[in-house]
Amino acid sequence: MPNPRTGPPAQLFFSTPEQRAALARERFFEEGDQPTGLVNDAVLQSWSRCNAAGKRTGDRITAEPVSSLRLDAALRHSRLLRAAASPGLSRLETALAGTASQILLTNAQGMIICIGQRSPCAAESALPALARLGMDLSESTLGTTAPGIVSATGKGCSVLANEHFNEAILGVQCAAAPIHDVEGRLAGVLDLSVEGRGFGFDAYTLIASYARDIENRLLQLQSDDMLVLAFHADAGLLGTPLEALAGIDGQGTVRWTNGTGARLTGAERGLPALDVLGCPLHALVALARHPGPHALRLPNGLAVWCSARLQAPDGAAALTPAPFAPPAQVLPPAALPEQDSTAQPATPLTLEQAQAESIARALESAGGKVARAARALGVSRGVIYRHLQRNQGVPAPSSGTPT
Incomplete structure (x- = not known):
């Protein structure tokens, strides 16, 4: 027959958090039970860690700072x-x-x-x-x-x-x-x-x-020599604790995102900016030279508003990938209606064109060699093949096809 005391108590008798916590202490410390449902699991796990470390509830607390x-x-x-x-x-x-x-x-x-x-x-x-x-x-x-x-x-x-x-x-x-x-x-x-x-x-x-x-x-503050991009689907959230942030290094790699940035992009850190944000590095750097917010469409299809700021003391030069270093295209700020943060962003054609132009220039500089162009842009070959397939109908090669 199951022990009736292993489950949560009837709410009629233990209706407040204080009452449930008091019962949980009694069951855990006096009876050795695991009173799941009475207190947060994080608290129960902490009690268990303290017990395992040999601590006792009546231990004297040392109220002295460290050296x-x-x-x-x-x-x-x-x-x-x-x-x-x-x-x-x-x-x-x-x-x-x-x-x-x-x-x-x-x-x-x-x-x-x-x-x-x-x-x-x-x-x-x-x-x-x-x-x-x-x-x-x-x-x-x-x-x-x-x-x-x-x-x-x-x-x-x-x-x-x-x-x-x-x-x-x-x-x-x-x-x-x-x-x-x-x-x-x-x-x-x-x-x-x-x-x-x-x-x-x-x-x-x-x-x-x-x-x-x-x-x-x-x-x-920890992003010296990086481009910091702030973005969100709601322009009204830019500049607030709810904005998404991403830090992009000089090789065009997304070094970090905050929690909101990771959720909006659905991507992990360490990937090329083109894969995570839908734009190559030099197009993102151009955003930092002009007041935002700018319209941007992420690779997952989500349209967002964004602004960028160069953290490097010497500006964009510290963020230009080598050996391919095309001049950053100046992009006009997106038209954003005043006092209307709920307005739907326009299709960001200027950034899409900038992305297409950067790939075209890289391919031209590399003599049409996709692998060399990909290395110059700091992206995978698949990114360029997908772009060509989308815009020119060029099929992507099989995994074993040399380039």
Whole structure:
């Protein structure tokens, strides 16, 4: 006969998150059960990791920052992250000025590297002791917390008061979101914590939006000698945390995209810009010389608005692929109706023509050799064959046909 206590409790008796979390603690820590459905799986997995590491819920928390030497090294290493976070943290502080929330920014390991607005908590509460520069908020120190879970998993989460592992911080609620770098690695964690009665608003939605803004700024700060393209199907979202971003290097390769960029293009990093964005490098560089937004049609058929900015200090020359280096064609800005972000973008013929022209010039320079033209443009031979087949009816060769 199945144990009736292995499933979620009846909502009649355990209707609030606090009640369900309290029952989950009882089942997990006292009875050794896995109370799936009572609390978030991320919390259960964190409890399990803490148990496996030999931690106990009654352990004393060490409320001392790391050594000054280690803190100095962490601050130096996180210089770009803190620079990227500064504008957003200022705005977040203004938004939260009337709340009792505490803003914290940690590095990927969970060490606090920046502190925002301080919470007006009582002196004997837990937050003032923990919210200090150099404090370690990782699971290995505090057990289950939102920033600790994000540091361990790279995924955002919220942790309610009694979902924390350590009994000393059961009165704290926190929500944390990840910040990634150009390599896709976890660079930091933005956390919002409060003590007592809770936030009174959706803290995770708020903190995730600001973390996305910081991540976008960090990606651009880490993109020296690259072309950064901002794009979206809705022109009104350009310049906001919801815009798609892509970084393109001097060989015409998409080195990185943010989350929105990856979803809109449906492509992975490391591919030629022509495959991901539908334009060769020099046509994209031309966009940076003229105010946007410009109309662009992605290879997947999606029409987007875009603007481009050269990050290289010496301009387009640092982004011109060799040996083929045609002058970038000047493109007029797309006509965008004022005050109407819902207008459908026009067919971007100018960019399609620029793409066709670049392929034609490459083929002419290469004496008609597709392989040589592809190497010059930094694209695959298949891209050129597909273009020729689409525009001239030239069949693509079989995989074994030499070029």
